[in-house]
Structures are given as C-alpha cells and as structure tokens.
Amino acid sequence: PDIVGRVAAAFAFAAQADARATPSLDATELAGATSLYQMANTHPSSHLGSTLPPSYYPESIWHDAMELAATEIVLAQQDLGDPSSTYMPYLRQAAAWASDYITSDSGKDTLNLYDVSALAHADLITAIKNAGSPAGLAVSPAQLIANLRAQLAAAARTASSDIFHEGGDYTNFDVDSHTFGLISTEALYERASGNREYAAFAGEQRDWLFGANPWGVSFMVGVGTRFPDCMQSQIPNLAGSLNGKPPIDTGAVVNGPNATANFNGGLGGLQSGMRRCENDSGRAFTGHGSEYLDDVRAWQTDEPALDMTGSAILAAALQR
DSSP states (O other): OOHHHHHHHHHHHHHHHHHHHHHHHHHHHHHHHHHHHHTTOSSSOSSOSOOOOTTTSOOOOOHHHHHHHHHHHHHHHHHHOHHHHHHHHHHHHHHHHHHHHHHHTTTTTBBTTOOOHHHHHHHHHHHHHTTTTOOOSSSHHHHHHHHHHHHHEEEEEEEHTTTTTTOOTTSSSTTTHHHHHHHHHHHHHHHHHOTTTTTHHHHHHHHHTTTTTOOOOOSSSTTSSOOOOOOOOHHHHHOOOTTTTTOTTTTTTBBOEEEGGGGGTOOOOOOTOOOOOOGGGGGGGBTTEEEEEEEEHHHHHHOHHHHHHHHHHHHHHOOO
16 A cells, blocks of 8 residues: 555646646546556555565555555646545545554654655645545644644754754665655745744754755865765666766755664675765764764665655755
8 A cells, every 4th residue: 555655646736737738638647546556555564565575665664655545646636627536535445544554653753765754744734724624524724734843843852862964874775865855844844834843953954954064074075165075876886986977867865864873794895886985984973873984885874766866856946
C-alpha cells in the first residue's frame, strides 16, 4: 500500500496539472489513479514488500501514502468539477487514513521518502475546505494542523539543544532529506494555520544545510563557496569537477553526515576506472557520533540521490 499510494498520488497530481493545461489527458490520468488505488492491499502482513531484499530502503508505515493518494484523487476530481457524490467516498477514506496515521504512526518520522504525511495533511485540509467542511469525517483540519505542528515541535526541541541548531538526526541516514523536509513542513504548517512560530526554526535548518554546520560545507553541489567536489557519482567522477572546472551535478544534494560507526572498516579501495577524488579534511570535525567526508568512496555521506534533491526542490518551492 505504500508503493500503491505514492504511484496513485502521482497519477492524481498529473490529472490536477492537466485539468486546465491538457484536458485530454486528465481523465485518463485520474482513471489510472483510481484504478491503482483500488488495488492497494490495505491489510498487509507485518512486512511490507516494498523492496527486495527488505533491508534495502525498508518501509514500516503506509497510512500516509494512502492518505496522500485519496487526497490527491479528491483534489483532481474537484478540479474537474465532479459532483460531491463522486469525491466524498475518497474524502472520507483520506480522512480515515489520516486518523490512522495520527493514531499509529505519528512521531516515528518526518517528511522524507518514507513519510509523506505532511504533504497529505496539508492537501487534505484544502480538500476538506473545498468540499464545504462536511461533518462526520474521521479528522478535522484542526487535528491535521496539530499533527503538522507536532512534527515540527519535536524537531525544534532537538535543534534547541544542538550547537548548530540542526533539527534532524545527523547520526543516521538521509539527514539532508529530512532537514529539507522540515523546511517544507514549516511552510505547509504556516500556510494552513497562519502561524509563523517555526519560521525561525526553518531558517536555522536552511543555514545548517548550506554551511552553518560543523564542517562548514553546503550539502548542495554548486551552492555556496564550499560544497561536495568528490561525490560518489559516476558522472562527475568520470567527467571531472576539480581544478576549477564547473561542478557537473550542480544542484545535486548528498546524504550529509552520518554515524561514525558506519565508517568502521574504512572506505575501501577505488573501483575499476574510478578517478581518485578525496577531501578528507572534514575528519578534524568528527564528533557527537557523526562524521562527514567528501570522498568518492564515501557512500555513507557523499552519495547524491533523487530523494535528497527532490526534497530540496520541494522546500525551495514552498519557501516562495
């Protein structure tokens, strides 16, 4: 259901985008969203079969993805001018998935590739208002706003005790994606509630990502005066991005710092054909259980990924 939810939501997003721009496509895209949505196994076993082997990008929650799918289907149907009798069943289901998320999953994660609840909550608020705020839904806009606030409050407490004011966990994977996700969540919360209480926190997260961190490095290639030169990525490694040449993957975002334990055993050797590229000066700032290396071998910290860069794009768009 986690995969089905995301893919169905993608079709519904496309239908919304084409509702005015390309009307000939929107009905087909919406049909794809609804038919796929109906295929979701919403009574999964204890193990979600998202990946093989399951230890690779393991999933543990899915209510958020189904909430997002149902919500985006509603918004697409509303954009197309469908009657309430068409979209209300999906609106009720979206609210039920949101309630399940708040009850069962809230507090386990924040916005990133594993948890899309912040996006779902924000759009569900819009869908409910578009429907005239009908009674009897499993959640109210106030409850959705409260959950967005709870996600931010937990991260803000973490940031308040960190010398660099980072709200994410830099002893774990995907801290950059999570941090951009927190910036996005603040913008969604502010838009829904009108409350700017976490605006300064979002600014601190931006600062941390772009250089106000122990390593003094921007985690987005080409942004700032110091950024990853030696990503674990084939294109810049083979084409060359050193010696004053423009960085090849401008805008790419790397994983960021990670637990020092993940570096046990060293970085290993170069693969066949790989150009040596290492800037290990960051070792001097290893501490608090975290380490960052700019080295082509350092998959733990220096690997760019779509979820990192996508999270950055979303955060930048929402900040506008």
